[in-house]
Amino acid sequence: MPAVQETVERVKRIDVDQYRYGFETLIESDKAPKGLSEETVKFISEKKNEPAWMLQWRLEAYRRWLTMQEPTWARVDYPKIDFQDLYYYAAPKPKKTVSSLDEIDPEILKTYEKLGIPLREVAMLEGVEPKPGEEDPARRKIAVDAVFDSVSVATTFKAELKKAGVIFMPISEAIREHPELVQKYLGSVVPTSDNFYATLNSAVFSDGSFVYVPPGVRCPMELSTYFRINERNTGQFERTLIIADKGSYVSYLEGCTAPQRDENQLHAAVVELVALDDAEIKYSTVQNWYPGNSEGKGGIYNFVTKRGDCRGANSKISWTQVETGSAITWKYPSCILRGDNSRGEFYSIAISNGFQQVDSGTKMIHLGKNTSSRIISKGIAAGKSQNTYRGLVTAHRKATGARNFTACDSLLIGDKCGAHTVPYIEAKNSSATFEHEATTSKISEDVLFYCIQRGLSQEEAVGLVVNGFVKDVLQQLPMEFAVEAQKLISISLEGSVG
């Protein structure tokens, strides 16, 4: 059988039912009544002891949402969602207030253990050579704010962060403890009226992370959050807000896995980033939610709004994502380049297999003078999946000297999948320089045979070729994550070739 044919056969046989992270934790949970109404919104706000202004904000969003239509322009196909048939809030029932890891439900900790998440202090990776100019990885630390369903249950490294003046806490806490910051920035990048899913999120968001880095501070560690959906039929509405004040720097890592489900699960997160003058935010994601079974049943619907605002001059926001999971991905991490000389970056690896549908890309909106942006997108489609890159690059009239470079490469494995590139490019002034490159290729039978003749198995050969294909993007990930991502790519390829 020709090598590619064999790969195709194996892809057909994939059994995503064996999804590695498909297990469920049995713990009691505290749910809002099914369906969405002003009552639900009030229930959530009350559960979180929110101040009146927050409830008002939610209710306004809810009322706005009632007037909005679900968008249909993306190249994704799914049965209509009954928004009244979902639960909008679920929290693990606290037996008592948790103040340290020891007090957390052992069931929850066990779940994290199975996922291999470094909840305990320092994550040390062996055999990784530090990049020039970077310190020894063994001495670098990762602070983990673990989100279990909707409530943050553990926060580590709080003390050290506090010493640096960095605020890193669940957003529900920040609403109570730092209302002035939250009120000033929440919804300032993604307004409550932004789009159907973002508006829904604004009304019912449950929890997420809040980060504030004060002026001139370089955050002393990587910040990391793991999201995990665990409650059957529960919509997950994370809300994350990161503010890098003048001259500060922060790198934030987000990783996701979810247990296997029969029903589709809706996830509509909002992430807002604000970078003031000379500040830099690096936001990295590894997304590995349940993609559905081999017949395309189940899996997560992932409708996410992620946007960064380079509000200050010389600011920089960089998005890096490795997307391997979810039945449907609808996600466009974007940058508004408002400050003069600001810079936006988007590095993406999107792998789709089975019946997965990915419609992802970015928007680079150049408003300030001499702003620049860079987009590197690598899409890999296997099985019967559809993988679309959708991107907008626009320079407004006053954005003189705007520059963009875009490269979109797609790799196809087999002949039942599809790769699509939908770039929108708009230059409203004559001094903008935009470059766009796009390629689509099939994984070559000759290349696979060459590797196999040298002793690699079919699976190792595909893994090697794909890891080479995505190398430019992998290099953008923080070191600890790059290793994890490489493993994840191999794991998802294990699934794709048998």
Add this chain to the structure above:
Amino acid sequence: MMALLEVKDLKVRVEEREILHGLTLTVNEGEVHAIMGPNGSGKSTLSHVIAGKPGYEVTDGQILFRGEDLLEMEPDERAAKGVFLAFQYPVEIPGVTTMNFLRTALNAQRKARGESELMVPDFLKKVREVSKSLNIPQDMLKRGVNVGFSGGEKKRNEVLQMALFEPSLCILDEMDSGLDIDALRIAADGVNALRSPGRAMVVITHYQRLLNYIVPDVVHVMSRGRVVKSGGKELALELEASGYAQFEDAA
């Protein structure tokens, strides 16, 4: 003594068309065999079938490697057993450094043979030695496999792999294609350095020229899917003088 490679009455089809019509060939350890013949005589098909390239249907005959049935093995198993094919057109693998590729492949073979992985310092030492003898600069090893390599560099990279993996059977498919005289000499010197009593080579070529550099023990002439004549190295010279036409009729 058991032959290293025995091809017996091999019949091979590609897309319903028979290319090899009952080919027989025996290669012993330590021997260098040249297979010559015009375009379309089935030389490359033979090399692909021995290596296990997909897309060929063996309808009859046998290939034994040290007495084992090679056709029952996956291509990667054959590699681990010591079958090496130097490609006529080595492929490019962007984003995978040559060094990484060499190490991954070598360790995959060692693992398949139940051997331990080669330690990094030992591996690097070995690569440096071999690449130096082949005039391969270190920075070439840091580039993507064959990406942006010249024709000569690609062929030297093949010889480098041959030296590293230490196969017992090397099949060189049209190694001279696309090489100028100097590049050919360097590659051929590399190959000659690998001649050893425990290793056999099958050198596939159109032209006698290559055989001035890699001098064979046995020369076979292929025509229309069969070996039509075998002899010593002087047969190659004879062919150079009189051409393949005489064998077209014989086939």
